[in-house]
Amino acid sequence: MKFLHERLPNGLDVIAEVTDTALSTSIGFFVKTGARDETDAEWGVSHFLEHMVFKGTSDLSADEINRRFDWMGASANAFTSEEDTAYHAAVLPEQQIEATALLARMMRPALREEDFDTEKLVILEEIRMYDDQPPFGADDRCRATFFGHHPLARSVLGTVESIERMPVETMRDYHRRRYSPGNIVLCATGAVDFEALVESARQWCGDWEPLAIPPRRAPLDLRASRGPTLELLTRPTSTLEYAVRMSPGPAGNDDDRFAAKLLAAILGDTSGSRLYWAMVDTGRAEQASCHHQDFLDAGMFATQLSCDPEDAEELLGMIDEVYRGAAEKGLDRREFEQNRNKLAGRWVLLGERPRRRLFDVGPEWAHSGDYRSVADDLRTIENLSLEDVHRVLARWPLHGTGSTVLAGPLPLDPSLETASEAQ
């Protein structure tokens, strides 16, 4: 495995992790833009734009783009998150040049008003689809409360209202500002011909005009650090109650982030964790899990619970007790080692799939300008000590804190409200 990097004169970064034994080539354009970069008037534009990129350029129709990807046998898609918008395709190596050219051309979309109006309907359907699904908006509401005035508070899809009132000019302006070459990384993994990749970048992206990009980091004001909050979204027709709790954790630039992921696995992985044995194995909860998520300038532990509505209050209390127990009594070496090995095993398996590696290598470079090989990550995981995990637990206690949102049939309950008002 080797890593290669070249920067075009206009600022576009071209990077590749080349694996000689790979049978496929994955190519992605990672744009350093997402929901956190939007204003109120632009709420949802990053994701909406991601859809519009597939609607064609001045000389390629949407049908033509779809036909070409299928013709190449490509597995092509895109995603938008709080911090990234990515367009990617996995192809057989002989299609690398075609796939790169197509993705590159798409980065300069026509953004036709007629397409914009039709695609708006699709976005509204996507919003409704998620609204009908667990956790019924609890995740978005929780993020909004937890991050408060921080830009990470914004949900990726936007709202029905923000999408409906958005004019096409807003998107065109956003695209011009955010899709500047210095704000984009072209990343490839697997069986990559790097010379050809750079040549494709020069041919298709070399004339993109560079624009200054304002810094993204925002001062962190985590409301949750001021104490626990609790909100209820009543969904009378849902069967289970769904809870999401977010509490502060190490950010993406914090050396403790790997230890935080190990801690989350010990406490709340979807199997073999403390929450699993306490609630899932016993059939008390459909799900009781915890994971760590990091952003550029913030991090959090996200706890998810789904269970019978009448058990929700008790189980949330139990989760808090599990967290408190870990903080007060510490973790034992056996569970620490079990979970460290589990994490390492997971990394090895993910690492040997170039299609999966794209989503580690691309965003890592986009966020930090760094490359970390699978071996680098494995070394970090294997060097973690029990003390590292205990330090994270002391720095970022998970009990007695966090923003919690419940969605489900539970009616507004006075006892729950008291807990909220007490803060």
Add this chain to the structure above:
Amino acid sequence: MSLLLPIAANLPEPVKQTLHSTTLDNGIVLLGEDLPGLESVAVAFHTPAGAVHDGPGRCGLATLSGEMMLRGAGDRTSRDIVEVLEGSGIQWAQSVSTSHASFAGAMVARQLPTALPIYADILRRPRLPDDELENARQMVLQNLAGTEDDPAHRAMSALRQLHYPHPLGMPSEGISADVEAIGIDDVRSFVRGHVVPSGMIIAIAGRIDWDDFVTRVERLFGDWSTDDTSAVAIGNRGERIRHVPHDSQQTHIALAWSVPPYRHDESYEASAALSVLGGGSSSRLFSEVRERRGLCYSVSAGYHTLRDYASAICYSGTSAARAQETLDVMLAEIDRLPGTIEEAELDRVKSRAKSALVMQQESSAARAAWIARQWYHLGTVRSLAEELARYDRLNVASVEGWLAANRPAGLTVVSLGKEPLEVPREVSP
């Protein structure tokens, strides 16, 4: 810009492939595939203890039994099992389908000797302890309650239940009332009767040492013998059209009609036709329903196969006000399919299928699943070269020929949402 060639014209020589198979005296089939370049191996044990054997009033028995098998086996408690597997970095999974209960693990190759004896305990010596039944039952019931909140899953589940002859379409996750009634004796007799060597497939792929693997499996499973399991009586299918009332913003539409199962050679023509209809982003349904009209976020058509029955399945979810139009456009596209397939469309379908097959070789778990699936359906494992050659033989005439003789008819139509939809009489006479 350069000329775009269909992949069919320039696909590389098929990847060098080494497949292994052998059958133990007790009937267990062992399958293997070397995947050079990988550090991992994936192993999967498929026992013929699928939901099809649940029996009347016991829908969910296979799933509950599979869960109980993990709750202590041989000298190991359920915690021991999980702690050893996870402590060795083994990613494990357990699932129950219509035909099989499956236990699988993916790991770095050197951990295989640790993993195999644990799976042998789970399969041959499950404790099935009485005092774990309630917890396991509650776990199954929690999962069932979760599926109640997933409208797309509910629509598809109802579709399979109606379309396939009973009990082939019954939900493997169970039915609450039935799960409530299952006793420990049901579980024990189910495991005794169905988790058996005859009909069992053990598949391994990745960085393997085949001879060593066979020796280990011989030692762990070779002296296991039981009687053959009884066959399942196949009954009638359900009604053609059903609306499931559900208080949601979107209405979910699921359609099915019968096509040949995978082991029939013409299943390639059938799945190619369905892929033209709703396989990729240039497919007809995606283009007409989503791209041109913006009616929905998700719409697709695909091929679903059991051993003796298979279906074309179409799905879309859209807001209630536009659901009727969505259904009408879907039906019109299905109706328009025979006689209109173009060569360029078929070339794209072939490229996608062939490319996916080659890329699958990068995942030990995907290949272990694939070779087991082939054995179950075909009684053999086709080489990649054979598979690719079969796609090459697809042409417009063969697909149209199959479509002409097998026009989509007798559709099962399920809608789930606030209001029922109007289904034209001729769709489902």
